[in-house]
Amino acid sequence: MEVNIKRNRTRFKIKMNSKLPRVSVNKSNRYFFAQLVDVHNAGKIVAALHEKSFVKAAKLAKEKPVERVGKMGEAFGKMVKDAxxxxVAYDRSGYIYHGKVKAFADGMRKAGLTL
Known part of the structure; x- marks a missing residue:
């Protein structure tokens, strides 16, 4: 219950105070998912990316999960810039800005996006 309150509070602040498209992230213990939603254009999803596509290459390179999500952030940033x-506004969905959530944001910044 408390997590939903946090998520709704952050989304409300982003929706009301920003005219920018919103990058929303969701994570589990195993995967990380990100999508770009243009709130003011009928909620159209511009880009979506799932960590599953990076898992096989990362296992071969013996990367840690946080490093893998950082590279995922760079790839996502390039997709968004190509669009x-x-x-963008970064919606962390109530997650603490630490670990994978921070690595993803840093990866998007490396790709040249402004958060």
Missing amino acids: GITS
């Missing part, structure tokens, strides 16, 4: 978007 013509340079700045």
